[in-house]
Amino acid sequence: MDAGNTSMPEDDLLWAAARRLASARHAIALTGAGVSTASGIPDFRGRDGLWRKIPSWKFTIDYFLEHPLEVWELYAARYKALKGAEPNPAHYALARLESLGVLKAIITQNIDGLHWKAGSRNVIELHGNIREAVCLSCGAVVPIEEALAMVEKGETPRCRRCGGLLKPNVILFGEPLPADAVQKAFMLAERSDVILVAGSSLYVSPANQIPVVVKARGGTVIAVNMGEIAYRDIIDILIEGRTETVLPEIARRVEILLSGNA
Ligand SMILES: [Zn+2]
Numbered sequence: 001m002d003a004g005n006t007s008m009p010e011d012d013l014l015w016a017a018a019r020r021l022a023s024a025r026h027a028i029a030l031t032g033a034g035v036s037t038a039s040g041i042p043d044f045r046g047r048d049g050l051w052r053k054i055p056s057w058k059f060t061i062d063y064f065l066e067h068p069l070e071v072w073e074l075y076a077a078r079y080k081a082l083k084g085a086e087p088n089p090a091h092y093a094l095a096r097l098e099s100l101g102v103l104k105a106i107i108t109q110n111i112d113g114l115h116w117k118a119g120s121r122n123v124i125e126l127h128g129n130i131r132e133a134v135c136l137s138c139g140a141v142v143p144i145e146e147a148l149a150m151v152e153k154g155e156t157p158r159c160r161r162c163g164g165l166l167k168p169n170v171i172l173f174g175e176p177l178p179a180d181a182v183q184k185a186f187m188l189a190e191r192s193d194v195i196l197v198a199g200s201s202l203y204v205s206p207a208n209q210i211p212v213v214v215k216a217r218g219g220t221v222i223a224v225n226m227g228e229i230a231y232r233d234i235i236d237i238l239i240e241g242r243t244e245t246v247l248p249e250i251a252r253r254v255e256i257l258l259s260g261n262a
Pocket of ligand 1: 135136137138139140159160161162163164
């Protein structure tokens with residue numbers, strides 16, 4: 001069933017990560033596609049990547065503006081799979097770390113909403129989310145179901161308020177990231193002394209600058225990831241492994257440490 005890499009990372013590393021988190025004044029997490037692969041959501045860039053079956057150029061903002069209904073129909077098909085996904089132990093471990101008061105926020109590159117589903121409260125979604133559509137004219141945000149109902153009738157989704165074109169509230173290729181989410185993320189980084197990077201290879205900007213900011217102000221960077229990762233020189237504790245295996249082990253150790261201090 002498994003490809004083979006089931007070996008537990010060294011106990012020492014897990015404890016080192018747990019100790020640093022347990023003693024953090026203000027810790028945050030940055031998550032990428034790797035935390036959701038165990039929920040059946042393929043990595044954007046991987047072999048079964050999200051856009052492999054659909055030509056990625058159709059998910060550019062320019063193509064969308066010219067052929068909105070076609071892109072909406074492709075999106076609707078993709079949405080069903082994303083909507084049905086359930087959180088995995090990686091999401092639950094992060095939610096646990098938040099409820100323990102250790103993690104103050106999760107900044108995510110994922111659009112799947114699985115951090116919310118797992119019970120996390122303070123989640124910043126850098127690439128938007130699948131729950132909503134946004135009006136490109138007046139900025140109104142509406143539940144995605146409203147837009148999908150129009151797609152089902154073969155109509156291009158339009159804003160009820162102003163008649164403007166509705167777009168899924170996820171970032172299409174060629175679009176800037178939502179400014180408010182990016183600003184919040186960097187403000188959090190500025191006040192954090194620990195960042196836990198999980199399931200991100202740190203190849204995508206500006207998300208990869210968030211741990212750089214934490215490091216620059218003397219903070220600790222912990223990373224849990226399978227495979228390649230950029231910015232190795234800023235990572236203090238690197239644990240190579242699947243997030244759904246490693247994060248619960250870290251959370252369990254944090255709980256032990258916190259109960260010992262109590
Ligand atoms: Zn509008």
